[in-house]
Amino acid sequence: MKFEDLLVEVGGFGRFQITLILMLVIPRVTLPFHFLLNNFIAVIPAHHCDSSSLDAYGVFENLTQQQRLTVSIPRHEDGTFSSCHMFSEARFHLLTNSSNSTELPEVQCQDGWEYDHSQFKSTLATEWDLVCDKKSMNKATATIFFSGVMVGAAIFGSLSDRFGRRRMLMVSFISTTFFAVTSAFSTSYAMFAVMRFFTGMGITGISIISIVLCVEWSDIKHRTIMGVMISLDWSISTMILPCIAYLVNDWRLLVVVVTSPLALAIIVWWWVPESARWLIANGRLEEAHHYLTKCASVNHREKSLENIKPQTLAKVIVTEEDRKYTYLDLLRTPRLRRLAVLTGITWFGVAFTYYGISLNVDGFGLNLYLTQFIYGTIEMPAKLLIYLSLQKLGRRYSQVGTLILTGVCIAIAIMIPKDNWLPRTAVAVMGKGFSEASFTSVFLYTTELYPTVIRQNGLGFCSCLARVGVSVAPLVSLLKETWTPLPQVLFCSVAILAGLLALLLPETLNVRLPETIEDVEQTRKRSICIPDHLKELQADAVPLGSDAIAMK
Numbered sequence: 229m230k231f232e233d234l235l236v237e238v239g240g241f242g243r244f245q246i247t248l249i250l251m252l253v254i255p256r257v258t259l260p261f262h263f264l265l266n267n268f269i270a271v272i273p274a275h276h277c278d279s280s281s282l283d284a285y286g287v288f289e290n291l292t293q294q295q296r297l298t299v300s301i302p303r304h305e306d307g308t309f310s311s312c313h314m315f316s317e318a319r320f321h322l323l324t325n326s327s328n329s330t331e332l333p334e335v336q337c338q339d340g341w342e343y344d345h346s347q348f349k350s351t352l353a354t355e356w357d358l359v360c361d362k363k364s365m366n367k368a369t370a371t372i373f374f375s376g377v378m379v380g381a382a383i384f385g386s387l388s389d390r391f392g393r394r395r396m397l398m399v400s401f402i403s404t405t406f407f408a409v410t411s412a413f414s415t416s417y418a419m420f421a422v423m424r425f426f427t428g429m430g431i432t433g434i435s436i437i438s439i440v441l442c443v444e445w446s447d448i449k450h451r452t453i454m455g456v457m458i459s460l461d462w463s464i465s466t467m468i469l470p471c472i473a474y475l476v477n478d479w480r481l482l483v484v485v486v487t488s489p490l491a492l493a494i495i496v497w498w499w500v501p502e503s504a505r506w507l508i509a510n511g512r513l514e515e516a517h518h519y520l521t522k523c524a525s526v527n528h529r530e531k532s533l534e535n536i537k538p539q540t541l542a543k544v545i546v547t548e549e550d551r552k553y554t555y556l557d558l559l560r561t562p563r564l565r566r567l568a569v570l571t572g573i574t575w576f577g578v579a580f581t582y583y584g585i586s587l588n589v590d591g592f593g594l595n596l597y598l599t600q601f602i603y604g605t606i607e608m609p610a611k612l613l614i615y616l617s618l619q620k621l622g623r624r625y626s627q628v629g630t631l632i633l634t635g636v637c638i639a640i641a642i643m644i645p646k647d648n649w650l651p652r653t654a655v656a657v658m659g660k661g662f663s664e665a666s667f668t669s670v671f672l673y674t675t676e677l678y679p680t681v682i683r684q685n686g687l688g689f690c691s692c693l694a695r696v697g698v699s700v701a702p703l704v705s706l707l708k709e710t711w712t713p714l715p716q717v718l719f720c721s722v723a724i725l726a727g728l729l730a731l732l733l734p735e736t737l738n739v740r741l742p743e744t745i746e747d748v749e750q751t752r753k754r755s756i757c758i759p760d761h762l763k764e765l766q767a768d769a770v771p772l773g774s775d776a777i778a779m780k
Contacts (some may be wrong), residue, residue: 231505231544232448232740234536238520239527240447244501245454247526248445251500252438253461255401255493260465260604261472261486262408262431263377264586266370266702267600268469269479272353272363274344276301277314277337295323302334312337312360336360349478356417365417370587370702372421376428378695382555384433385688389553389681392510393441394502400433401497405490412483432695436687443675444503444683445523448738455672456615463611463664466604470597505680509743513538553682558689561749568689570733571674574627575690577726578670580697581634582663584719585656587702599653606661614665622737623673624730630666631727634659638720642713663723677733679742697722 232240239245279300280288288296299318301309313334343354352358358365388396407430411423439458446454469486476482501523507516517538524532558568586603617626637659644652670690678686707714742748 230740231508231743234520234541234544235445235447235504237529237532238524239529239532241450241454242527242529244523244526245442245445245450248501249442249454249458251496252442252458254489254496255397255434256438256458256461257465257468258404258486258489258493259431259435260462261469262373262404262427263583264466264469264600265483265486266366266373267587267596268473269352269482270358270366270369271348271351271596272359272366273348273351275311275341275353275359276309277312278339278342279314279318281339282315282318298323310334311341314338347477351479352417352420355479358417364706367702367706369421369424371699373424373428374583374695374698376425376430377432378428378692378699380429380432381436381688381691381695383429383688384436385684385686385691386555388433388437388440388684388688389506392502392506393437393444393684394497394500396433397437397441397500398494398497400430400437401490401494403430404434405487405494406430408487408490409484412480412487432691436684436691439671440675440683440687441500441503443672444505444680444741445501448740451676452615452618452672455675456611456618456668459668459671460608460611463604463607466607467601469604470600473600474597505741505743508541508544509680511542513541516541553685555685555689557682557745558686561745563749564745567677567733567748568686570729571677571686571690572693574631574726574730574733575670575674575694576697577631577722577729578663578666578697579694580701581631581638581719581723581726582660582667583698583701584704584715585638585660585663588656588705602653602657603660606657607664610661610665611668613661614668617665618669618672618737622735623669623676624733624735627666627669627673627730627733628727630662630669631723631730634662634666635720635723635727637662638716638723642716642720673733673736676736676739676741679744679747681744 276297277300279296282288282300291299297309299315299320301314303309314337316333316335337360340357341359345354348354352369353366356362384396384400387399404427407423407426411420411427414420414423439455442454442458443451472485473482476485501519502515504516504519504523507513507519517533517536520536520541521533524530557564559565614626614630617629621629637655641652641655641659644655646652674687674690675683701719704715704718707718
């Protein structure tokens, strides 16, 4: 008996699995909150130099705000006031004389800046004056956070395969809560950057462990719906985030608010089950039998385990005893090595493109909150689209199609003049939808490709490469100062290239999850899960490593 058969007996998609999803939704809502938080805490509001030092005689008190700016701040060619320069002396003659102010001597801001607090009470920019020469430090906060996510993916991927999904999930909850709350009380930019790095490192465990837990507890028939359902929380939370940010316009309080669901998650964790697959693969048969019994009980399938004893489970998944798997195992065998390279490139392309779009919410002439909300809204139909595609077209063509369509949307947006903000935004939103569908697909697809013994290692490796792409995305956006379309050209090119390379990956639709490295490397045919009345056809299924799946 294979584990897939056993899981069908105890209920591969019932109340037990639905409850598991609901429990994991609680911590997962914090993922988009933190991953997209930089869009709100790193906003640079309208600002200009503090010119109070030019008012030696208190004359400014009798002037309106507009007049004060006129005599102290130079204007750009379009008539707007400069954000980073001021006159060396007050030029009161400009109130009556229309002479060109650009001919007057200018200096950089000497005494700090005055900010427009009408929309944001405080941001990182207003807290530590991260404007003008320090403007890039706002983008750096996103890069710092995702660098932590990258490191965390490698750490949690390895430790989850060694110490279990459930235990490392709690480590992720506690570490994320501690560092996130600490970052909200940072007294310097350096302290905030360090705490933000460790927040990213902790929160990535929630991302990669939760999806693996859900997929490992689902039977083959329901893996697609399970993978899509667990990803719905991201889309819903993406829509909720701008609402929270609109109501909480102080960056410190906002960080605390978006982290607060983890307090409930720590409590609910006590009822989260360990992966029975992982327990069996690691020889912990009594615990595996306990959770399988609980699954059968909750799904009202108690009789299904009457003849199954803990010792019997040893034959379900056969592995090398006492072997500790590491990231090096991803490179030791040819098929797994090829798989690691292809999935790594795919993940880089997916994440690089997704966050290249997601972190550019202020680039289309719309309200910041409205753009973020629209971005979240488009993800809901994208989930339906990718669910149907994954079921009908399979994982590979769904992955390829969504990546290439994302690149096409970005290419079209490049050709639309910036003044035409409505069609430009519409195309960008479509690209966002396809990129979200691509992200949903790649999580499920990768989880199905790697064997149980190193599934978290594989997902951690891919997530690590993805975060490299995410970390680079905010910095790539700075290249628009060299050539305005350059960032979009890069995002478009990477998406299409990654999509084409994904064609080389094997299909996994309806294929039994591999349990060991040998399952990936072996050339013999591996059966797929089919209805009971068609089980005699199992032997005719094409193995996971082939380029297609065929049945009589």
